[in-house]
């Protein structure tokens with residue numbers, strides 16, 4: 013017999029096996045999920061959830077697909093949080109500090125409470141990446157925020173109304189497009205292909221009998 | 237931390253680690269691979285397949301579960317909606333908000349078309365978001381599109397449509413450049429050189445990555461770009477039936493709100509199916525690495541309207557699904573773990589194969605180890621073999637795991653397993669739909685005008701097995717291609733009278749073939765609820 017625990021889904025009590033995640037426990041209880049369930053694997057941020065263990069002062073946040081149920085867990089899912097996403101033209105913005113001021117000025121109202129960091133479902137240092145964004149250090153912001161799944165939990169806790177994942181998204185795109193070093197071998201190859209340098213080789217492969225291709229494949233040299 | 241029952245085998249793995257690191261396992265010969273596949277690969281289990289008796293692929297074999305939804309009833313009849321009063325009227329209708337769909341939408345928008353995305357869950361709740369390992373492109377000096385072609389063609393058992401594969405490899409470097417210019421952060425060295433690794437079956441190191449969040453980094457950037465362009469996205473809404481016009485061309489789709497079940501008519505000059513894969517069909521009872529909405533909907537939509545499938549009988553079972561702990565059963569352990577040096581080890585601490593054979597061969601080899609050879613590790617939830625992750629730190633230096641595969645470290649860390657110090661347990665998981673709708677090099681189906689397909693819903697680009705990193709590549713290359721061509725076809729299209737006549741026609745074929753079934757399709761979502769009163 014499986015060990016059972018009591019959980020409270022939106023306040024209502026259910027008894028579920030202790031080895032389930034919050035997501036599979038909801039299904040066990042009979043919920044056919046539509047909202048709040050995407051990758052089921054910790055990548056998409058669809059399943060943001062807040063919970064409190066009875067008697068515990070602290071309100072915790074997690075991803076429902078990545079967290080085991082516990083006894084006396086009070087659970088409320090947060091499948092949508094109204095984030096602010098500003099619209100911009102990637103080809104026109106400049107990688108300067110002023111960009112953040114124009115698009116997400118509220119980041120400068122951060123009071124340093126650290127609630128975002130405490131809530132982050134990916135254990136990121138959210139307050140720190142916002143500080144980098146304030147300073148216009150997009151590279152550091154990008155690096156610090158890289159594992160963000162954009163679940164929005166941090167924003168739900170922020171007294172300054174900051175949409176952290178959107179700020180970080182902008183920083184990463186600026187970094188990827190403008191600040192990361194360009195790639196010479198990639199540019200060369202794109203040009204070579206445009207100039208048709210591989211056309212003959214490819215054309216030959218298109219025509220070759222399968223037997224010859226098998227031979228080519230089975231004897232090809234493999235880089236160590 | 238593993239329980240007592242694992243300790244004996246774990247000790248053997250640890251003891252042999254140094255020796256196993258030094259070992260260069262031999263690769264299998266072509267004949268050895270063939271016998272192995274025929275005996276142990278799930279695609280070769282004849283009793284798990286049915287022969288289709290209706291539709292354009294009549295006579296072909298497909299997995300039993302796929303056959304059931306292909307030869308099923310529509311969710312609607314022609315009079316469920318009023319085709320004369322469309323709720324949406326666009327040039328290009330993109331079905332699916334994953335990597336292929338968003339790429340197509342961005343390019344169609346760039347070409348000036350009025351484009352709309354309809355997607356079942358949220359934009360980005362998709363297999364694309366989950367890809368960890370990376371994306372291939374032959375952009376290093378020791379590599380070339382021709383070498384890339386040979387790797388992929390051989391890996392796919394010499395069955396790819398060559399013109400599609402040629403496009404894939406030749407457009408690859410440009411796809412990487414396009415993503416970079418959108419702001420995708422690839423792993424690079426200080427001077428801008430791409431950090432590239434091997435994947436199973438590659439002969440050159442051409443796997444580009446963004447740590448082990450490659451797909452997530454691509455997906456969130458494409459999603460952001462769709463939002464910046466203010467392309468309309470109708471989310472939590474599924475396409476449940478294609479609409480044709482009186483000329484037999486694709487002309488839109490019937491949509492259903494996933495929450496309220498309300499139906500809508502979307503009229504379009506061209507349609508792009510980008511609905512992704514089928515892992516949640518759980519073929520042969522396998523667990524899956526796929527996202528919640530991967531139920532082969534696009535194949536059903538296309539098939540009922542008369543589009544042809546290619547290689548729908550071939551699935552990819554990723555060799556390294558999580559076998560333990562139970563909470564993440566079936567979840568993917570990226571191939572990059574093996575690219576970085578971790579080897580597969582059996583219950584006795586023995587390396588039983590070269591870790592970088594193609595996926596089908598590796599999966600079959602693990603199944604053999606756990607069945608015929610009896611060298612599997614009992615996990616409490618089936619069998620598995622060890623993937624010796626601590627080797628990575630020994631080979632690449634301390635910190636390699638945290639830097640290169642942080643998502644993996646986090647996934648197991650949540651359950652108390654520190655993959656830097658302890659190996660993990662793996663077993664094959666249903667991962668990728670190799671086959672799908674048959675297209676020409678312009679992205680259009682071979683037999684329905686103005687119906688385009690991109691991404692995992694396509695068949696033929698990879699042949700009968702896909703190499704790691706070629707799928708993220710195909711969603712970009714063929715996603716963009718479909719968007720461009722759908723926009724341009726829309727310019728020359730006058731939509732005729734809309735019809736849903738194909739539904740009744742298919743019903744009749746089912747009847748004539750003597751098929752009786754209660755199944756309706758597309759499936760849209762799996763049902764994992766516990767049935768209390770059933």
Ligand SMILES: Cc1cc2nc3c(=O)[nH]c(=O)nc-3n(C[C@H](O)[C@H](O)[C@H](O)COP(=O)(O)OP(=O)(O)OC[C@H]3O[C@@H](n4cnc5c(N)ncnc54)[C@H](O)[C@@H]3O)c2cc1C
Nearest residue numbers: 332334336356362363364369370475512691692705707708
């Ligand atoms: C865990 C994992 C790891 C992977 N790793 C790699 C890797 O390292 N390298 C690589 O190259 N490939 C990898 N792949 C494969 C690759 O990610 C996918 O094949 C690819 O991203 C598929 O893209 P897509 O756009 O075709 O489909 P998806 O990204 O799955 O998008 C399909 C979209 O269509 C929507 N949809 C489905 N049905 C309907 C409907 N009826 N109506 C409306 N919308 C619908 C879905 O909700 C979803 O949003 C991996 C896959 C998985 C699951």
Ligand code: SF4
Nearest residue numbers: 132160161163164166
């Ligand atoms: S930073 Fe915010 S949005 Fe990103 S993962 Fe953490 S809590 Fe979620």
Ligand code: SF4
Nearest residue numbers: 122123125126128170
């Ligand atoms: S929660 Fe808001 S105000 Fe508090 S530290 Fe984080 S960003 Fe600043």
Ligand code: FES
Nearest residue numbers: 050051052057077
């Ligand atoms: S469902 Fe995607 S993170 Fe949980």
